[in-house]
Amino acid sequence: MAGSEEDWREALRAKGYRLTPQRELVLAAVEKLSHATPEDVLAEVRRSSSAINLSTVYRNLEFLEELGLVRHAHLGDRGSTYHSTSGREHFHIVCRKCQRVSSVDPEVAAPLAERLRESYDFEADLGHLTVFGECTSCEERPDHDHEHE
Known part of the structure; x- marks a missing residue:
């Protein structure tokens, strides 16, 4: 990880940017939390610094995403969820019942990507793909959603 960290620091310097302490705190929070909303990131950053607010x-x-250090995905009604690009490329599957998010290797969707390329002359961005459904453990449980209505 130290090598890749130095790589992106060097890339920032080459573009004339620097990783400010605020940016570093935000990036560290995203990396620690894995998949995090801006509110999740703020809560994590506030453990180290109270000087940062939600707009910051x-x-x-947004800045870190422009640089390619983080990506966002839409994982349901939570709004944008951010994750670091330092890990392996992946797409997401989300259970509509228990809200569990799982990262899936893009090779799983390779046949779909190839079909889109051949049939539609379209290059899919699998990193933004989110597939919603129901996990097996939720399928096995009786539905109790109506008890709270």
């Missing part, structure tokens, strides 16, 4: 987190997430 949003600005830094």
Whole structure:
């Protein structure tokens, strides 16, 4: 990880940017939390610094995404969820019942990507793909959603 960290620091310097302490805190929070909303990132950053507010987190997430250090995905009604690009490329599956998010290797969707390329002359961005459904453990449980209505 130290080598890749130095790589992106060097890439930032080459583009004339620097990783400010605020940006570093936001990036570290995203990396620690794995999949996090801006509010999740703010809560994590606030453990180290109370000088950062939500608008600062949003600005830094946008900046870090422009640089390719983080990505966002839409994992349901939570809004954008951010994850670091330092890990392996992946797409997401989300259970509509228990809200569990799982990362899936893009090779699983390779046949779909190939079909889109051949049939539609379309290059899919699998990193933004989210597939919603129901996990097996939820399928096995009786549905109790109506008890709370």
